[in-house]
């Protein structure tokens with residue numbers, strides 16, 4: 001049996017959780033949460049990072065911080081997770097989907113401008129598989145049209161675009177620490193805030209709309225309700241689990257990269273024969289080996305291949321069904337322009353087993369089954 005994912009555990013998690021319990025500090029914003037925030041701030045050079053209960057909630061916070069109002073429009077790819085869209089739909093916005101590039105499965109930066117109207121407020125690039133969107137072009141459009149940029153960097157922890165860490169480039173960046181991501185706390189995420197002047201409001205929104213954080217810092221003398229907000233801070237128990245992994249971030253990165261590179265090496269003959277397509281990484285991106293996917297000829301071949309691998313004890317999975325084809329996608333969004341690649345490429349893509357500690361023998365076994373299938 002080769003599983004698709006095994007949640008990461010590097011060894012110190014239990015000790016750190018026990019320490020949080022012994023310290024009698026298990027609600028949010030204790031020592032481990034602070035260490036995690038500081039790790040993200042230092043490793044991404046962003047001015048403020050706040051651990052959240054999920055990436056979903058980090059995107060919701062970003063939508064609140066962007067002051068998204070009913071009737072506003074937000075541009076994003078249709079090939080993404082529901083949370084990217086929900087965060088803005090919850091604020092009453094309409095979602096405008098733009099086609100993706102077939103090489104990276106990311107939003108096609110050259111199609112965004114045509115989708116901008118006088119109601120557009122934000123662009124939400126999703127860095128699929130931890131591979132960066134063309135951020136220079138996206139930032140240039142945002143600047144020219146006065147739009148916010150919210151990076152869905154759920155899959156992009158430790159990835160870079162032209163040397164800049166993903167999540168730190170747009171106004172806001174959102175990380176996921178779900179158990180399926182490279183670094184995990186079970187359920188959790190992080191909001192990255194580029195501009196310092198947005199940090200105070202972010203802290204208020206995260207603390208139920210109160211100025212509790214400022215109160216604890218001694219900056220206000222009473223703690224009161226000052227804005228709309230919710231509870232977006234995770235428990236210390238989860239933060240303790242995550243911190244153990246952040247301390248070993250490079251080791252996890254290197255381990256996954258070794259598996260990723262081995263997949264590419266072993267599958268390249270099939271790609272050269274034109275049987276499958278491998279992921280392509282643009283020159284100016286450093287990816288984080290979040291995912292190894294291949295593309296089959298089409299939906300039927302992919303379904304047969306997933307079934308064939310399953311028969312041999314290997315779990316490979318397809319990924320997003322484009323949001324614009326879903327009932328809520330039709331209700332809350334519209335696809336701008338032609339769907340040249342979103343549907344077609346999403347039907348070809350399948351993800352292979354990938355996790356921290358995946359054995360080279362298992363990678364080799366997966367690759368030889370795939371080769372066998374094409375023979």
Ligand SMILES: *Cc1c(COP(=O)(O)O)cnc(C)c1O
Pocket residue numbers: 054055056057080081083084126152154155175176177178187188189
């Ligand atoms: C995983 C993921 C999310 C959601 O993350 P959670 O932490 O589970 O809320 C959002 N967007 C993308 C692109 C993801 O991959």
